[in-house]
Amino acid sequence: MSTGKQLAGLLLLTTALTYPAAAIAQSTGDEDEVFDTQPAEEAAEEEQVEEQAQPDISVPGGAIIVTGRRQRDVTRSSSQVITVLDTESIARTGEGDIAGALGRVTGLSTQGNGLVYVRGLGDRYSLALLNGLPLPSPEPLSRVVPLDIFPTNVVASSLVQKTYSANFPGEFGGGVINLTTRAIPTESFVTISGSISGDSETTFGPGYSYYGGAYDWTGFDNGRRDISNYAALQGFFDSGARIGDDDVDLRGILGDLNDPNLILVQKIGDLPVNFSAGLTAGTAVDVFSDGQFGVIATASISNKWRNRFITRQTANNAELELDSDFREFATDNRMLVNGLLGFGLEVGQHRFRLTNLFIRDTLKRASLAEGTDLQDDDDELIQETGWYERQLFNTQAVAELEFNDLSIDLRAGYAQTQREAPFEYRFEYADNKNPNDPFAGIFLNTLDPQRGGALVAFSDLTEDLYYGGIDVGYVFTNWLSATVGYAYTDTSRLSSRREFDIRASTTFPTVFGAFRPDNLLGDALLDLAFDREAQAAAGLEPYELNIFETTQTDPAFQADLTIHGAYAKATLTPIDVVSLDLGVRYEDADQSVRAVEVFADPIGSTSSTALANSYWLPGATLTWEITDDLQFRASASKTIARPQFRELIFQTYFDPETNRQFNGNPRLVDSELINAEARLEYYFDAGSRISVAGFYKDIENPIEVFTSFSDNDIISGFANAPKAQLYGGELEIQWNYDLYDLGEWFDTKRFVAIANYTYTQSEISVGPDDIAQVFPFAGQPATNFFDDGVPLTGQSDHLVNVQLGLEDTETLSQFTVLLKYASERVTSRGAGPLPDIIEEPGFQLDLVARQGFDLFGSELELKLEARNLTGTDHQEFQTNGTNRVDVNSYTVGRSVSLGASLKF
Numbered sequence: 001m002s003t004g005k006q007l008a009g010l011l012l013l014t015t016a017l018t019y020p021a022a023a024i025a026q027s028t029g030d031e032d033e034v035f036d037t038q039p040a041e042e043a044a045e046e047e048q049v050e051e052q053a054q055p056d057i058s059v060p061g062g063a064i065i066v067t068g069r070r071q072r073d074v075t076r077s078s079s080q081v082i083t084v085l086d087t088e089s090i091a092r093t094g095e096g097d098i099a100g101a102l103g104r105v106t107g108l109s110t111q112g113n114g115l116v117y118v119r120g121l122g123d124r125y126s127l128a129l130l131n132g133l134p135l136p137s138p139e140p141l142s143r144v145v146p147l148d149i150f151p152t153n154v155v156a157s158s159l160v161q162k163t164y165s166a167n168f169p170g171e172f173g174g175g176v177i178n179l180t181t182r183a184i185p186t187e188s189f190v191t192i193s194g195s196i197s198g199d200s201e202t203t204f205g206p207g208y209s210y211y212g213g214a215y216d217w218t219g220f221d222n223g224r225r226d227i228s229n230y231a232a233l234q235g236f237f238d239s240g241a242r243i244g245d246d247d248v249d250l251r252g253i254l255g256d257l258n259d260p261n262l263i264l265v266q267k268i269g270d271l272p273v274n275f276s277a278g279l280t281a282g283t284a285v286d287v288f289s290d291g292q293f294g295v296i297a298t299a300s301i302s303n304k305w306r307n308r309f310i311t312r313q314t315a316n317n318a319e320l321e322l323d324s325d326f327r328e329f330a331t332d333n334r335m336l337v338n339g340l341l342g343f344g345l346e347v348g349q350h351r352f353r354l355t356n357l358f359i360r361d362t363l364k365r366a367s368l369a370e371g372t373d374l375q376d377d378d379d380e381l382i383q384e385t386g387w388y389e390r391q392l393f394n395t396q397a398v399a400e401l402e403f404n405d406l407s408i409d410l411r412a413g414y415a416q417t418q419r420e421a422p423f424e425y426r427f428e429y430a431d432n433k434n435p436n437d438p439f440a441g442i443f444l445n446t447l448d449p450q451r452g453g454a455l456v457a458f459s460d461l462t463e464d465l466y467y468g469g470i471d472v473g474y475v476f477t478n479w480l481s482a483t484v485g486y487a488y489t490d491t492s493r494l495s496s497r498r499e500f501d502i503r504a505s506t507t508f509p510t511v512f513g514a515f516r517p518d519n520l521l522g523d524a525l526l527d528l529a530f531d532r533e534a535q536a537a538a539g540l541e542p543y544e545l546n547i548f549e550t551t552q553t554d555p556a557f558q559a560d561l562t563i564h565g566a567y568a569k570a571t572l573t574p575i576d577v578v579s580l581d582l583g584v585r586y587e588d589a590d591q592s593v594r595a596v597e598v599f600a601d602p603i604g605s606t607s608s609t610a611l612a613n614s615y616w617l618p619g620a621t622l623t624w625e626i627t628d629d630l631q632f633r634a635s636a637s638k639t640i641a642r643p644q645f646r647e648l649i650f651q652t653y654f655d656p657e658t659n660r661q662f663n664g665n666p667r668l669v670d671s672e673l674i675n676a677e678a679r680l681e682y683y684f685d686a687g688s689r690i691s692v693a694g695f696y697k698d699i700e701n702p703i704e705v706f707t708s709f710s711d712n713d714i715i716s717g718f719a720n721a722p723k724a725q726l727y728g729g730e731l732e733i734q735w736n737y738d739l740y741d742l743g744e745w746f747d748t749k750r751f752v753a754i755a756n757y758t759y760t761q762s763e764i765s766v767g768p769d770d771i772a773q774v775f776p777f778a779g780q781p782a783t784n785f786f787d788d789g790v791p792l793t794g795q796s797d798h799l800v801n802v803q804l805g806l807e808d809t810e811t812l813s814q815f816t817v818l819l820k821y822a823s824e825r826v827t828s829r830g831a832g833p834l835p836d837i838i839e840e841p842g843f844q845l846d847l848v849a850r851q852g853f854d855l856f857g858s859e860l861e862l863k864l865e866a867r868n869l870t871g872t873d874h875q876e877f878q879t880n881g882t883n884r885v886d887v888n889s890y891t892v893g894r895s896v897s898l899g900a901s902l903k904f
Helices: 003-012 021-025 031-035 040-046 087-093 098-102 231-239 250-257 510-514 523-529 532-537
Strands: 082-086 108-110 116-118 126-130 155-161 175-181 189-199 207-209 266-268 274-287 291-315 322-347 350-373 378-403 406-431 453-477 480-504 545-549 556-575 578-595 609-625 630-641 653-655 660-662 671-684 688-700 703-710 713-720 723-738 749-765 798-808 813-822 825-830 837-839 842-855 858-867 876-879 884-886 895-903
Touching: 189 291, 189 858, 207 322, 207 350, 231 250, 250 480, 250 523, 250 545, 274 895, 291 350, 291 884, 322 378, 523 532
Parallel strands: 126 175, 660 713, 703 825
Antiparallel strands: 082 155, 108 116, 155 175, 189 274, 189 895, 207 266, 274 291, 291 322, 322 350, 350 378, 378 406, 406 453, 453 480, 480 545, 480 556, 556 578, 578 609, 609 630, 630 671, 653 660, 671 688, 688 723, 703 713, 723 749, 749 798, 798 813, 813 842, 825 837, 837 876, 842 858, 858 895, 876 884
């Protein structure tokens, strides 16, 4: 083979990625001409291999793989350890969102809030990209976007890379997840889709809700929750005054805080079925002499209900004697609206992509909890209502240019995420069960901490991210290629939370405490509270209402992170069967958190953070093709994990998913990781493979969650543990077996078996002299928060995923059985003598059936899903081996979904 032909083949196998196969995915169809330059014996061998459609993948620039063999399998041809879910793989899982589909990948697990964990490490050790560009998160507790807000219909492929390469940002502890949106369609089309679903715990059963507004079902508020529509409340926020100042209009503010449509919880007799609907269209036209321009647009909406009957207990000592024992019935109504408008242009070897994405995820929540506070033996009734808006807007431009041996990537983007939680209410009623009390046996809210209370909070978060980068690659010879690049990110977050505690004086008439929440703060009682003459006329002892702002110390924060990153990497192929991908990245970052003064009279907060660090982050991966079918990889790298903004901000935040509050710690520092991995891969038949791997990580200053208990509240915080180690192994099998030998009906049928198992062990190392820094206290012994030898939070020892399917190779016809298992994992450290909080995910069995039909020349697809057939419940608890306390446990229903899509 001539050198020119070799270089032509190499250029076709080149993209802005660390592996070549993506170029095939985005090529213009000329690859067969180039591939004909292979040696005859290799071409003959490849004729036995089924052609595989390559996924569309777009990530930051990287090294070019130099190989003498044609390898159409992306997983095999990459210079790194990757897994790629293409459109068909995602569809086989039947999952409606990317988080669910990724939960089937080796070594990945998902949590109920849409966060994807790589090898059991928390989301802080994972990096999420969209078309190679970073995304800010609309969720305060997440560094990356919860992936359950990405519906599968907007994603062309999902790549998971578990070994670090220098073209990616340095925050790469567990792996990177890159989503590539759909770009240029192969043909013009319009697809209409819809589905209905329900589960055994929710659908057609009773639930709780509140009216809210007429458009709540869409996830958009009609203005009822817009603070600007409340003159007294908005005027107070704008004034810079403190709630206790003399000129504050307390009566007006209290009136604004009482809207029965936002407070009054109502029972719904029969909750409706869930539904979703979507429309996707695309077209492509030929441009110039060798180009193609494409447009894809999609929009969808879904509305889902979920009931949870939650056991919520707290303990007051290591013996796990109960401090409180509650049962909570919560109904969540989740609305998801999304839209994507993408433009793609291919001209020769040049590719351009402009993507605009909008996602709005809204949760409307109502709950009632009843239980006993064993500190004073009172029975309590707690009502909560909330409205949580998460919104993401992203626009980005990508240019991947090829000039013979030279390739240039240009990437730029802007993203904004928002989270708003206005009018978050909590009302507490208590029965003191005192036989001498004339109101014994009645739940009362007298608006004082001894017998009830009323809280309302307003949270608002806006984060802006600007990104720009350039990558330049060059093929020097058929055994050496190199890439250099620069990336800039600037992230800015403004987060505020204002919480108000409404209290009455001790002379507040006890009988008023029996009123329901909307009447307790209704106009009649408010007018009476501010009219002493009316009180006297009614024969009442004078009383008053007041408001206390519990967040007055630190109501708002500004957080910023600026990163300059530059890297150089090279791929060497000293001999035909060995390649070495090595590089180094330099990152300089400034991260700060500071309190924002919202009052005219500043307090002078001390809860600020300023981290300025720079790192050299090397990485190398060796790939040895032992035989045509057997391949060995070894890699080593250094990476980092920075504290998340939310973990640094000393501000209370309530997470409705985990049912607990979180406070940040401004004294957190960066974590540093040393990573190593070795892997053996065996490829046989078409699309079939077996791989086995071992991995190791050493982590300095890992950030862990710890939990304490205050009254009936569960409060979690963050602290750096001194050190941790993690090691384990993975086994993955994918086998496709044609069934034509079984008879005529099986001529086009294929059996597909995909199974993976991940074993992980981790332990935290804590010595007697180690110190933990937790704001606002002085340094404390780390043993107050961590026990030596305990596993990292979020890490399951065992992860198992099995897919067994029967599918047609010529038409759309699939039936898949999916089994998922995750062993117990720690979700939070137990503070002091209390044991850790453990989650037990257990087994989950799902069935997915897909069938295509031809309907008057159009493509009709029907899909039936049955989820959680094992009836596995959510269990989150503490145990000392003898006693058990359920912190957040509830029954999860079995669900069924029926969907259809029609493609014109």
